[in-house]
Amino acid sequence: MDEYTEFLRARRAEIIARMDAALRRSGRGREGVTLVAVSKTVDVDSVRDAIRCGYRVFGENRPQELARKMGALAESGELAGVRFDMIGNLQTNKVNAVLGRAELIHSIGSTHLARAVSDRARRRIESGELAVPADVLLEVNVSGESTKAGYSPDELHRELDEVMELSGIRVRGLMTMAPRGDEDVARRTFAGLRALADELAGSYPPGTFQELSCGMSEDFEVALEEGSTLIRLGRVVFDPAFALQ
Template structure:
């Protein structure tokens, strides 16, 4: 009988094969993409199984879960250290829980949030608690869906210089989510995110390498359109999820 750990390991091999093929179609290589296993709906035992299957980067959307899982994993000497990213909406009153724990914050959705993260990070830098600015991505609502958070593209254009001047954060790129259920629409969203990134790089002179886009339903399209980080949850952990 196949165990959950067996399923996670076998599924990882299939995911990597699909990512490799998608990247080859775009003349890219597997080194171009970081695979984030989104562990927000599973427990620490499943995370351990994923680590043993070869995953080394995980994503959480709630700071309290990030804190809990890191503490439980750190208490297990048999488990290798891994990276955790913050991928969900971050409330200002939860910023301190994330600083020093999340390697990358994917969800800077407004100038106000960027300023809040920067100011609190700068205080920790000044006291020696943080070695340097916090790596972040700007969340952009490329599709314009009311249900999604993030900067509108024109908002990013209007305040990107101000964002770049914030001393407590280091902007590494952009993040978006596409509407579910239509891969052609997803492709346009991911392409538009890449074009926006290229525009902002020319405008600011900054290197914005990272494009965090692509989830369980559309990660192959995202890889074809330039994604450097794919965030996969159900396809990694849910045996009932069927790869199309």
Template sequence: MEDDQRDEYLSFLKRRREEILRRVEGACERSGRDVSDVQLVAVSKTVGVDEVELAWQAGWRAFGENRPQELKRKLEGLAPRGEAADARFDMIGNLQVNKINQVLGNVRLIHSVSSMHLAEAISKRAEVRETVADVLVEVNVSGEESKSGLSPEEAHASFGQLLALPGISVRGLMTMAPRGDAARARSTFAGLRELRDELRADLGCELEVLSCGMSDDFTIAIEEGSTLVRLGRCVFDPGYALD
């Protein structure tokens, strides 16, 4: 990226971040929450190393990737780039069992443990590496066939087993809402919060992280209790119009 392009893009990233933060603050005010309770992850899976470095300069500190090979490219590319080398990366999206070793130790949080099988596989590999992986359990609250994750009923039935697995620490829950339907998005996010509250009451677990909300619906998610939102297009795409 040429110097003038970098300057122009950095200026855009700063302006857009300010707009996003204003919307986060508004959603927190409407729902009686403290803005410090909400963490923002910039989903960097569609951009390059230069864009991530500039996003760091604009104030972003946590990024999300969904492909281990792209995660590796970003980590290696940022390593010689000063403070940006300290960027936090999370693994979002479906994680294949045969890619687990590429992720362990390289991400702060795995967002999408969508089955007991995957949880057990992460547990076994983490034990071999003598580490503990922080994970979120993905729940298909909306019931859409196109979405992965445990059903709420499956989550209730298997959560005790998930919590007991060695090598992983279940930090919370994650879900994705139907696109283009604000009412269904709101009910999906509310359903995740309610499930978290039920599991807390039943099992005594904290589950402090609720990961839900993306570019099109993050303010709704925050109003319904999300503590972590994943923002891609609205962060990196100058052509994306915030409502």
């Protein structure tokens, strides 16, 4: 085992231990919680190493990289049992490159994008290229930062019925990002996402808002304490220079 693989394995054990501790503090277990290893800044060989160390879910933010990495792993027979999600902003002209590859799209931040994904998915279902609608999360700008993408909570309330009627997508939950560098603000942001999901859940079919995607390398423990079911970890997984505090 080389030095980098040893780092990945040891770091994963530390991350899992921290996850478990955070979940215990919130009275939860690891069941239903998914660690997404954000592989957008690493090469295919690093993803291979991560798979050998136990990671099974990866996140990409560029459709071409999603296709390239999945293709390389499929060619070498290493894609079985491995899932890729699409994170980050998705442009409407890149939707077709994601459908059929990403198991979950984390960042539907507007009804315009939701319609675009639904329309393309529906056409591919009708042609037999896709078996089921695309699973998506709705991105919400809970913190209200002008630099953050996504629905405002008020916009989501106004437009959610329209989104829920789109036949080419299935809404599985919500996603948000917290401002960096302030744990209290991050906690309020994640708690706000959970409260919004709880509020919406009573008006829609069971399971619609079961997933909460929030928490990254700097704040995943706080996110888990506040109810996150999907944490997106990049630097803490892959970068030996990133120190867990």
